[in-house]
Amino acid sequence: MRKPKDSFSRGLIRMSWSKKNLFIIHQRGDRLPRSQNRTLFQQKWQAKKDTRAYHGAQLNEQQFRRLFEPKLPTSNIKDQKEEKHPSVSVLTYASLERRLDFIVFRSCFASSIWAARQIIIHGKVNVNGKKVSVPSHLAKDGDIISINPLAVPYLTEPMTPKGLTFKPIPYMQPFLFIPEYLEVNFNTCSTVFLRNPISRPGRSEIPSPFPPGIHSLAHEYYVERIKKKKGKRTRRLVPVEENFRID
Amino acid sequence: MRMISITLKQTSISTSVYTRKQLLCSLCYNHKRTYHSTPALLNKDETPPPPIEEKENADTPQPEAPKVSKRIRRPKYKLWLVNEGKNFTNIYDKPNYLGGSIPFPMNPLFKPQPPLNDRTKEEIWLKFTQEGQIPRKIGIDYGISLKRVEAILKLKKLEKDMVGKGITLQQNLCEKIEKMLGARSFCVEPLTDTLPNVGKPNFETVDENRDFSEKDAAKLLRRPTLAKIREKESKEEFFSLDENSTKDKQMITLVGRDERETNQRFQFKFKTIGKDQNVILRDRDGSLYKIKKELIR
Numbered sequence: 001m002r003k004p005k006d007s008f009s010r011g012l013i014r015m016s017w018s019k020k021n022l023f024i025i026h027q028r029g030d031r032l033p034r035s036q037n038r039t040l041f042q043q044k045w046q047a048k049k050d051t052r053a054y055h056g057a058q059l060n061e062q063q064f065r066r067l068f069e070p071k072l073p074t075s076n077i078k079d080q081k082e083e084k085h086p087s088v089s090v091l092t093y094a095s096l097e098r099r100l101d102f103i104v105f106r107s108c109f110a111s112s113i114w115a116a117r118q119i120i121i122h123g124k125v126n127v128n129g130k131k132v133s134v135p136s137h138l139a140k141d142g143d144i145i146s147i148n149p150l151a152v153p154y155l156t157e158p159m160t161p162k163g164l165t166f167k168p169i170p171y172m173q174p175f176l177f178i179p180e181y182l183e184v185n186f187n188t189c190s191t192v193f194l195r196n197p198i199s200r201p202g203r204s205e206i207p208s209p210f211p212p213g214i215h216s217l218a219h220e221y222y223v224e225r226i227k228k229k230k231g232k233r234t235r236r237l238v239p240v241e242e243n244f245r246i247d
Numbered sequence: 248m249r250m251i252s253i254t255l256k257q258t259s260i261s262t263s264v265y266t267r268k269q270l271l272c273s274l275c276y277n278h279k280r281t282y283h284s285t286p287a288l289l290n291k292d293e294t295p296p297p298p299i300e301e302k303e304n305a306d307t308p309q310p311e312a313p314k315v316s317k318r319i320r321r322p323k324y325k326l327w328l329v330n331e332g333k334n335f336t337n338i339y340d341k342p343n344y345l346g347g348s349i350p351f352p353m354n355p356l357f358k359p360q361p362p363l364n365d366r367t368k369e370e371i372w373l374k375f376t377q378e379g380q381i382p383r384k385i386g387i388d389y390g391i392s393l394k395r396v397e398a399i400l401k402l403k404k405l406e407k408d409m410v411g412k413g414i415t416l417q418q419n420l421c422e423k424i425e426k427m428l429g430a431r432s433f434c435v436e437p438l439t440d441t442l443p444n445v446g447k448p449n450f451e452t453v454d455e456n457r458d459f460s461e462k463d464a465a466k467l468l469r470r471p472t473l474a475k476i477r478e479k480e481s482k483e484e485f486f487s488l489d490e491n492s493t494k495d496k497q498m499i500t501l502v503g504r505d506e507r508e509t510n511q512r513f514q515f516k517f518k519t520i521g522k523d524q525n526v527i528l529r530d531r532d533g534s535l536y537k538i539k540k541e542l543i544r
Binding site for chain 1: 321324327328331332335336338339342343344345346350351352353354355356357358359360362365368392394395397398399401402403405406409415416417418419420421423424425427428436440
């Protein structure tokens with residue numbers, strides 16, 4: 001029989017507000033997965049296992065490979081005035097953050113990524129006013145994603161002139177944060193997806209329990225296995241240097 | 248700590264009752280040796296211990312057999328929930344993360360930025376609609392990016408529309424959750440975010456003896472050298488600056504007039520080339536002018 005998602009023996013950190021998940025994060029603390037006496041493949045496998053358990057746990061490998069982008073954006077910062085950017089590998093799972101279920105979870109409107117999926121499938125989520133019941137819908141920059149307040153887990157029935165009653169879920173507070181690429185309005189229970197997560201000096205925009213080193217290993221694992229062929233159109237794309245030609 | 252001792256006491260009684268196989272199974276599962284499992288494992292007798300008595304079989308009175316209580320599963324977890332975990336269930340007036348200021352202890356690089364509070368968003372809305380301030384100024388004042396200003400205004404418009412339709416706003420939620428998120432009245436964000444569109448680095452093998460200058464690099468990158476580009480830029484600047492001053496002043500003096508030499512279409516200019524450069528102009532109405540240029544240099 002399959003072990004449950006928040007199994008203590010597996011010790012995987014999930015996108016969930018459950019108290020078991022909180023305890024697992026506490027137990028793992030700041031100890032990185034061991035790299036001593038581990039071959040490179042073993043380290044990459046462990047990194048992939050840990051990061052994928054958090055980022056896109058509800059996705060199959062096949063589904064994930066369609067979204068994975070092997071080329072990370074290169075940031076060419078020569079100025080020493082700015083604080084050093086963390087390794088670009090923090091953006092390994094950036095392409096997943098456009099998905100509707102991720103947006104609903106990141107805006108703190110669902111208690112887990114699977115709950116977010118369910119809310120969407122049950123039709124409680126609108127994108128730019130129209131109902132979208134597909135959790136894999138990718139949002140464009142500036143899209144307004146609104147959710148029916150009754151579907152939010154910590155809003156319950158006795159309706160007051162100030163809206164539904166707020167009943168906090170125990171152990172939800174440690175997970176309450178909103179990433180910088182989302183703008184949330186709690187009065188209307190709606191979010192705007194601003195832009196793709198990008199590299200920032202001294203911090204990572206994508207909420208993740210793992211440091212950039214672990215993401216680098218996971219990225220390396222996938223890059224070796226996913227070779228996205230360039231289509232006919234992209235092969236004919238003019239390289240950057242051509243645009244600067246002054247003859 | 249008293250709690251622990253009580254639970255362990257209870258379990259120690261029941262150790263002998265567990266089969267060795269069950270204990271080994273649990274050990275393989277947990278990778279941990281628990282207090283109550285060691286004595287049974289050390290016991291090298293091959294005689295199979297008596298089977299476990301269920302709690303429900305209390306009908307048949309057996310005063311000699313020890314009373315079995317199920318061993319406490321995951322004691323550490325349950326203890327933590329009661330002791331430290333309680334802090335995450337009752338403090339609701341400020342952000343409360345696992346690692347103090349960071350939510351994930353393993354990743355200190357993720358420091359969540361608190362969002363803007365509703366009061367500030369109302370101010371922004373009023374500034375845009377009533378005062379007519381441009382989003383750029385709003386972005387500079389509050390330290391938020393242009394995209395965020397746009398988003399705030401869009402969401403506020405949606406809010407006002409909903410109020411107009413009669414839908415109640417979730418103000419309870421807004422007030423309470425903003426406390427938990429630590430929302431503040433400003434942000435620290437650049438106005439625009441642009442990632443430079445830098446291509447992959449080009450690698451070129453060069454002989455050890457050979458020098459590699461910027462001209463060779465420019466040739467490889469198939470673009471003119473930086474020096475040339477800068478020169479071109481500066482030339483353009485030079486021209487635009489001297490538009491007003493380098494125009495030579497012209498002195499036009501009327502010399503004569505001939506009524507017969509009128510012309511409806513043309514003005515005739517006669518220019519002498521050589522040392523004495525004179526320009527004579529015959530206008531359409533027959534008048535003759537002498538033009539002298541005063542060079543300013």
